[in-house]
Amino acid sequence: MKIACLSGKGGAGKTLTAVNLAAAAEKAVYIDCDVEEPNGRLFFRPDHVETETVCSLLPEFDAGACTGCRECVQFCRFHALMYVKDKPMVFSEVCHSCGGCSLVCPKKAITEKKKPIGILETGDSQTVRVVTGILNPGEASGVPVIREALKKAEGLTIIDCPPGSACSVMESVMDADFCILVAEPTAFGFHNFQMVFQLVSLLGKKCGVVINKQEAPWEPLERFCRDQGLPILARIPYDPQIAAMASDGRIVSREDPRLREMFSHILHTIGGSL
Amino acid sequence: MKIAVPLDENKKDVCIVLARTPYFLFRENGNDAIVPNPAAQAQGGAGIQAAQFLVDSQADALITVRCGQNAAQVFQAAGIKLYKSANKAAADDLAALEQGTLEELTQFHGGYHGIQ
Numbered sequence: 001m002k003i004a005c006l007s008g009k010g011g012a013g014k015t016l017t018a019v020n021l022a023a024a025a026e027k028a029v030y031i032d033c034d035v036e037e038p039n040g041r042l043f044f045r046p047d048h049v050e051t052e053t054v055c056s057l058l059p060e061f062d063a064g065a066c067t068g069c070r071e072c073v074q075f076c077r078f079h080a081l082m083y084v085k086d087k088p089m090v091f092s093e094v095c096h097s098c099g100g101c102s103l104v105c106p107k108k109a110i111t112e113k114k115k116p117i118g119i120l121e122t123g124d125s126q127t128v129r130v131v132t133g134i135l136n137p138g139e140a141s142g143v144p145v146i147r148e149a150l151k152k153a154e155g156l157t158i159i160d161c162p163p164g165s166a167c168s169v170m171e172s173v174m175d176a177d178f179c180i181l182v183a184e185p186t187a188f189g190f191h192n193f194q195m196v197f198q199l200v201s202l203l204g205k206k207c208g209v210v211i212n213k214q215e216a217p218w219e220p221l222e223r224f225c226r227d228q229g230l231p232i233l234a235r236i237p238y239d240p241q242i243a244a245m246a247s248d249g250r251i252v253s254r255e256d257p258r259l260r261e262m263f264s265h266i267l268h269t270i271g272g273s274l
Numbered sequence: 275m276k277i278a279v280p281l282d283e284n285k286k287d288v289c290i291v292l293a294r295t296p297y298f299l300f301r302e303n304g305n306d307a308i309v310p311n312p313a314a315q316a317q318g319g320a321g322i323q324a325a326q327f328l329v330d331s332q333a334d335a336l337i338t339v340r341c342g343q344n345a346a347q348v349f350q351a352a353g354i355k356l357y358k359s360a361n362k363a364a365a366d367d368l369a370a371l372e373q374g375t376l377e378e379l380t381q382f383h384g385g386y387h388g389i390q
Contacts, residue, residue: 077317079319079323
């Protein structure tokens, strides 16, 4: 079973939720898909970390074989190719590595060359296998790193998504069986929560809500969940002690039996609803 | 010498964007031609597509308010000179270029990627 944790805004509590769900399970794989700023590893501090490189493919042109027919330039729907001064050129940050240009080239003048764009770190933290996708600084898209990271899913897998509701989030939740929407009970939090709810609804995902940092219920959020029939899986209180532990890089469900109980309960509820 | 200027909907003023400008004005040997920009509706990579159009049009110079890095790289490779627009009306910019009072464009933005 794959459970994805996502939220429209950063700092809502995706990583807190995802890390503690994985830690509260008997055995789990935790995959950090927030490849631009992965921080689940700061909590898990995994041992025996192994690293592998993730590459994306970029077209390379054989100037001798190219006849300047421009089939490749016309084919590229992302407009990543140009034809200037009698030769094709590629804009690597626009290229989506689809390989189409090399397929349409009638002279077989295009080959795809691997370009390293990030790494995957895999290690263990007690009962949790920790997989971290890390995008190299300056790269435009983390999607290839997310794709590779998700291949490590096995058994109960908790996916820690990037913030927002863009391509990288879509890629992260694509194969999820259940989505946990982590929301803050504020006007801003509610607005962003609606955006991710729209996304997961569009993808036909089962979902539930974890409200984080709650002092008092935020009525518009409560009403929205009631109207949409969205189950509220848990309410994490606004508690300075949780914040202090998190800022020390400690995993609350490994230290506080009540919180461990709360996260186990979420897993149990989701397992029962699938 | 063929000079290109991105042109607004009113077909008179310089358009402040380059990649998604509705028209281009081309002036060559005193003759003006207004041509729709094929990249105006592109979903992505509009700067590259518009640059390709200008390269294929065999323009020698471009007057523009701003230009992204990708397009600038293309113009440099193609040897198209870039000038910074200093007037509202395209005709005034063209006159200024002919008098040699337009400055070259040397600052390029990182691209807007659909952000306004």
